[in-house]
Every structure is written in structure tokens, then in C-alpha cells.
Amino acid sequence: MFSPGAGTDGYRRLNRKCMLSMYIDYAVWYLLLLAAYFAVRTYAEGFLGPYYDAVGYGLVLVLAITLVYIAVAPPVFYARYRYRITEDRVDVLCGILFIRHTLVPIERVHQVEIARGPINNLLGLADVTITTAGGEASIRYLEVDEAETVADRLNDLVGRMLRERVPGPAGA
Numbered sequence: 001m002f003s004p005g006a007g008t009d010g011y012r013r014l015n016r017k018c019m020l021s022m023y024i025d026y027a028v029w030y031l032l033l034l035a036a037y038f039a040v041r042t043y044a045e046g047f048l049g050p051y052y053d054a055v056g057y058g059l060v061l062v063l064a065i066t067l068v069y070i071a072v073a074p075p076v077f078y079a080r081y082r083y084r085i086t087e088d089r090v091d092v093l094c095g096i097l098f099i100r101h102t103l104v105p106i107e108r109v110h111q112v113e114i115a116r117g118p119i120n121n122l123l124g125l126a127d128v129t130i131t132t133a134g135g136e137a138s139i140r141y142l143e144v145d146e147a148e149t150v151a152d153r154l155n156d157l158v159g160r161m162l163r164e165r166v167p168g169p170a171g172a
Contacts, residue, residue: 009084010084010086011082011083011084011091011093012082012083012084013081013082014078014081014140014141014142015125015141015142015143016078017123017124017125017141017143018074018077018078018081018125018140018141019074019075019077019078020123021119021120021123021125021141022073022074022077022141023070023074024119025119026070026073026074027070028119030066030067030070033062033063033066034063037059037060037063040055040056040059041056041059073096076096077094077095077096080093080094080095080096080099081093081094081140081141082094083139085150085153085154085157087106087157088105088106088107089103089104089105089106090102090103090104090106090109090130090137090139090154091103091104092104092137092138092139094140102137104130104132104137106154106157106158106161107161108132108133108134109130109131109132109154109157109158110131110132110133111130111131112128112129112130112131112151112154112155112158113128113129113131113151114126114127114128114129114144114147114148114151115127115129116144120141124143124144125141125142125143125144125147126142126143126144126147126148127139127140127141127142127147128142128147128150128151128154130154
């Protein structure tokens with residue numbers, strides 16, 4: 001079982017840098033939301049007429065709720081995120097408001113990919129995406145070395161499973 005650095009239950013946790021990555025990502029989206037707010041407040045008075053103030057208050061409420069979510073979500077995500085790779089499956093637990101438990105049987109894995117966006121690249125983080133016939137699963141916010149180790153481990157498990165299924169040459 002793939003367990004270096006794993007807890008007593010075999011699940012691995014993320015590096016704390018994942019929270020910084022989430023805060024930066026959310027800040028970028030929040031700035032876009034603020035720009036939209038100011039655009040509406042500046043240019044929409046003629047379009048909205050008597051509803052201008054109500055829309056403005058509604059947007060301020062959305063901005064406030066979004067700011068609270070941005071402050072709370074990364075630590076909650078970090079505290080709840082766990083993953084484990086065994087000989088027969090990939091197991092990921094994650095969520096902020098709702099907990100999602102993803103199980104991917106190794107025999108269903110078609111492709112393993114490592115992706116690094118600009119924010120994660122700056123922080124030395126990467127995501128491993130596991131593609132199956134039924135969809136995709138991701139192990140997010142891993143350090144680059146760990147992401148490569150996870151991808152290699154998954155490729156080795158898939159390769160071993162395929163070798164065990166294929167019969168040897170006739171008469172061997």
C-alpha cells in the first residue's frame with residue numbers, strides 16, 4: 001500500500017500550501033466579482049430604473065457572503081481532504097459544504113495526468129487527474145514530487161494489473 005506519510009487510517013493529507021493556493025484563486029475571482037459590481041453600479045442605472053438600489057443591495061449581500069465563504073472554505077477544505085491509494089483503488093474524501101467520497105477501482109483507470117495551473121505552479125503544487133470510462137477523479141494540491149510519485153504509482157498498478165490479466169505465450 002502507498003502509505004509514506006500517511007495517517008493511522010492510511011489516508012494522506014495535503015500540504016498546507018493548498019490553502020494559500022485556494023486563497024489566491026478565490027481572490028482573483030473575487031476581484032472579478034468586484035469589477036462586475038462596480039460596472040453594474042456605474043452603468044446600469046438607466047437599465048434598471050426603480051430596481052437600481054435593490055439590485056445594488058443584492059450585489060453587496062452576494063459580495064459579503066462570498067467574502068465569508070472565501071475566508072472559511074480553504075481551512076475547511078484542508079481539514080477534510082484525504083486521499084489513499086491501495087493496490088485495488090484510489091479513495092478521495094473532500095468537500096466544504098458537502099463531503100464527496102470518490103472511489104476509483106484501479107482496473108477502471110485509463111489515463112493519469114499531472115496538471116499545474118499558474119497559481120499552483122508558483123507554489124510548487126500540482127493536481128493528478130485520473131480518467132476512467134465513467135469520468136474523472138482528481139487528487140488536488142499535491143507537491144509536484146508527490147504528484148509525480150502518485151502518477152507513477154498509479155501507472156505501475158495499472159500496468160501490473162494488465163500484465164496479470166494477459167496470458168503468457170502458448171506453451172509457456
